[in-house]
Amino acid sequence: MEKVTIATVAERAGVSRQTVSNVINTPEVVRAETRERVRAAITSLGYRVNQAARQMRTGRSRLIAVRIESGSDGINGSVLDRFLHGLTDAATLAGYRVMLYTAADDADEIATYDDLLTAHDLDGFVLTSTHHGDPRTSWLAARDVPFVTFGRPWGAPDTHSWVDVDNDAGTLAATKHLLKAGHRRIGFLGWPRGSGVGDARRTGWAAAMTAAGLDVTGLSVAVIDGVDSGAEAAGRFPDDLTAVVCASDSLALGALRALPGRAVIGFDDTAVAHAIGLTSVSQPLAEAAARCMHLLTELLDGRAPATSTQLLLPPSLVVRQTA
Amino acid sequence: MEKVTIATVAERAGVSRQTVSNVINTPEVVRAETRERVRAAITSLGYRVNQAARQMRTGRSRLIAVRIESGSDGINGSVLDRFLHGLTDAATLAGYRVMLYTAADDADEIATYDDLLTAHDLDGFVLTSTHHGDPRTSWLAARDVPFVTFGRPWGAPDTHSWVDVDNDAGTLAATKHLLKAGHRRIGFLGWPRGSGVGDARRTGWAAAMTAAGLDVTGLSVAVIDGVDSGAEAAGRFPDDLTAVVCASDSLALGALRALPGRAVIGFDDTAVAHAIGLTSVSQPLAEAAARCMHLLTELLDGRAPATSTQLLLPPSLVVRQTA
DNA sequence: CGGCATCATTGGATCGATCAAGTTGCGGAT
DNA sequence: ATCCGCAACTTGATCGATCCAATGATGCCG
Numbered sequence: 001m002e003k004v005t006i007a008t009v010a011e012r013a014g015v016s017r018q019t020v021s022n023v024i025n026t027p028e029v030v031r032a033e034t035r036e037r038v039r040a041a042i043t044s045l046g047y048r049v050n051q052a053a054r055q056m057r058t059g060r061s062r063l064i065a066v067r068i069e070s071g072s073d074g075i076n077g078s079v080l081d082r083f084l085h086g087l088t089d090a091a092t093l094a095g096y097r098v099m100l101y102t103a104a105d106d107a108d109e110i111a112t113y114d115d116l117l118t119a120h121d122l123d124g125f126v127l128t129s130t131h132h133g134d135p136r137t138s139w140l141a142a143r144d145v146p147f148v149t150f151g152r153p154w155g156a157p158d159t160h161s162w163v164d165v166d167n168d169a170g171t172l173a174a175t176k177h178l179l180k181a182g183h184r185r186i187g188f189l190g191w192p193r194g195s196g197v198g199d200a201r202r203t204g205w206a207a208a209m210t211a212a213g214l215d216v217t218g219l220s221v222a223v224i225d226g227v228d229s230g231a232e233a234a235g236r237f238p239d240d241l242t243a244v245v246c247a248s249d250s251l252a253l254g255a256l257r258a259l260p261g262r263a264v265i266g267f268d269d270t271a272v273a274h275a276i277g278l279t280s281v282s283q284p285l286a287e288a289a290a291r292c293m294h295l296l297t298e299l300l301d302g303r304a305p306a307t308s309t310q311l312l313l314p315p316s317l318v319v320r321q322t323a
Numbered sequence: 324m325e326k327v328t329i330a331t332v333a334e335r336a337g338v339s340r341q342t343v344s345n346v347i348n349t350p351e352v353v354r355a356e357t358r359e360r361v362r363a364a365i366t367s368l369g370y371r372v373n374q375a376a377r378q379m380r381t382g383r384s385r386l387i388a389v390r391i392e393s394g395s396d397g398i399n400g401s402v403l404d405r406f407l408h409g410l411t412d413a414a415t416l417a418g419y420r421v422m423l424y425t426a427a428d429d430a431d432e433i434a435t436y437d438d439l440l441t442a443h444d445l446d447g448f449v450l451t452s453t454h455h456g457d458p459r460t461s462w463l464a465a466r467d468v469p470f471v472t473f474g475r476p477w478g479a480p481d482t483h484s485w486v487d488v489d490n491d492a493g494t495l496a497a498t499k500h501l502l503k504a505g506h507r508r509i510g511f512l513g514w515p516r517g518s519g520v521g522d523a524r525r526t527g528w529a530a531a532m533t534a535a536g537l538d539v540t541g542l543s544v545a546v547i548d549g550v551d552s553g554a555e556a557a558g559r560f561p562d563d564l565t566a567v568v569c570a571s572d573s574l575a576l577g578a579l580r581a582l583p584g585r586a587v588i589g590f591d592d593t594a595v596a597h598a599i600g601l602t603s604v605s606q607p608l609a610e611a612a613a614r615c616m617h618l619l620t621e622l623l624d625g626r627a628p629a630t631s632t633q634l635l636l637p638p639s640l641v642v643r644q645t646a
Numbered sequence: 647c648g649g650c651a652t653c654a655t656t657g658g659a660t661c662g663a664t665c666a667a668g669t670t671g672c673g674g675a676t
Numbered sequence: 677a678t679c680c681g682c683a684a685c686t687t688g689a690t691c692g693a694t695c696c697a698a699t700g701a702t703g704c705c706g
Binding site: 004048049050051052053055056061063068069078081084085088089092097098099100101102115118119120121227250253270271272275276 | 327371372373374375376378379384386391392401404407408411412415420421422423424425438441442443444550573576593594595598599
């Protein structure tokens with residue numbers, strides 16, 4: 001198992017180092033015959049490019065970074081994990097590898113960017129959990145670091161590429177499903193106003209109700225996410241309510257407990273929903289991850305479109321026993 | 324934002340490159356006064372070591388790799404995700420970064436090792452999901468690649484360091500808890516024989532029953548993991564059964580459905596257990612991850628103990644409504 | 647006061663790839 | 677016959693760190 005470098009291959013194939021490099025990076029400039037000879041040498045020796053050496057010369061590492069959330073391992077934490085799985089697969093296919101990092105808050109995360117960029121020459125980032133006034137995107141944009149966000153830039157202009165799931169459409173479809181089943185008094189159990197995602201999910205429900213000519217007064221309840229808080233809040237709905245659309249599976253679980261017999265639909269289609277037969281809105285996470293990676297590689301390989309791209313993916317309703 | 328290299332720092336501090344390198348890597352050989360001057364220059368310039376350059380010279384990357392499971396996003400998939408979170412935290416603390424990869428099977432995974440080692444100079448691996456006749460450990464050992472497994476080497480001798488959770492102790496504690504509550508006819512709902520983990524979990528239950536002088540004949544049922552399969556299998560228990568210890572939360576969920584009113588205890592303390600109030604055995608995943616990282620850094624920094632280390636961590640019982 | 651060991655620091659070579667500039671060979675136009 | 681252009685390939689320099697051998701400074705002793 002001697003060390004196999006580009007020089008070893010060159011010697012074996014009877015050419016210079018540069019020609020081997022050309023075969024690898026710009027095959028079209030090498031004569032077909034020579035190219036094959038070099039390729040044969042590469043495979044017979046089991047040669048692989050040393051990324052560190054390449055990186056030092058080119059300044060590119062073929063590495064992208066994603067944050068993995070530290071705590072928050074509740075019911076909903078798994079959503080980001082599923083996204084991460086999809087991203088790792090997509091990155092591998094595109095010839096990139098994924099590096100993980102954790103960060104306590106936005107400032108900490110920005111400090112980590114700095115470290116990853118200077119120490120490891122990271123090529124790009126995929127950000128999750130975007131929110132109002134997010135300082136991360138502007139920091140990266142100011143330094144011309146390629147990045148894509150999973151989640152739209154709430155409140156900010158669309159200056160970068162992003163992929164998001166159409167939350168409105170999700171609750172809209174869920175509400176329509178309930179309307180079709182004959183429900184008229186349908187409540188919405190969501191989060192306090194201010195989170196873009198939560199507000200969008202409420203909007204979809206309201207739109208479906210209004211379109212059906214129904215009054216929504218007193219049918220919307222807001223509470224911090226959680227099973228217990230959801231159960232408590234669900235008690236505040238009017239007695240004649242027959243169905244509830246929820247902003248998360250946690251809340252839906254609470255609603256199920258507080259309002260037995262009523263129709264309930266959750267959001268995110270987590271393992272819990274699957275396990276207990278909860279109807280839920282499912283986000284196409286694997287596809288979202290693949291799209292993010294695709295947009296990012298476009299940026300990285302320089303064939304980026306002149307303008308940034310925004311993608312809104314439709315979620316789907318997974319109908320189970322609870323609705 | 325000019326590029327800051329070791330030469331920039333050297334110039335600013337009025338010393339040579341090598342002295343700066345010494346301050347970073349072997350501070351004790353530099354005179355205190357010089358050391359401080361160099362350190363001041365480093366911070367004022369915001370200098371950070373270029374890992375690619377360091378790596379090329381030293382052959383070490385300060386990178387470790389962990390496999391992320393592709394599919395299997397059921398209830399139990401989250402266990403490995405939680406381990407991954409813990410590992411990322413621990414690695415960051417130890418000055419390492421985590422790189423992800425996926426693999427379809429053991430052979431594919433070994434091919435990935437080869438690629439990661441030659442292309443990225445990975446320093447070490449943390450393996451999960453060890454099993455009987457695992458070819459990965461011997462491949463790595465044959466090449467002197469540092470690695471630690473989360474999961475013992477089932478059936479093979481303890482030639483490498485590993486961390487595992489004491490599965491026997493988990494079901495033993497669960498069963499004792501039920502015995503204390505007055506139950507006498509306690510069943511075990513587990514997986515088919517052959518998986519080390521599953522067999523160990525059955526052993527713990529059997530040991531507690533035998534110690535209490537109880538007969539276990541006909542009280543053990545084996546089935547492939549899943550909620551539905553668990554529910555179906557739970558129907559095969561004798562009618563006088565009052566409690567069930569399960570090898571997973573999925574099975575426990577099935578048991579709860581098939582045997583309403585009976586006491587049920589699951590395993591892994593997943594989000595589902597938390598959400599529906601299922602009593603479950605909880606694995607100390609964050610601690611396991613930290614221990615793995617600790618063992619691995621010992622190997623990497625050359626201060627490895629002469630013999631390999633094995634750690635068996637005790638799980639804990641999280642008592643909720645179902646038992 | 648010269649000799650010599652010890653400590654602190656320096657300068658050149660090196661890791662393995664790519665970049666930039668140069669060389670060779672060959673056909674076609676002048 | 678000479679020159680030009682182009683394709684195909686080669687050579688030396690370079691990225692930013694660390695290794696290694698050598699140098700200068702300092703102190704101690706006979």
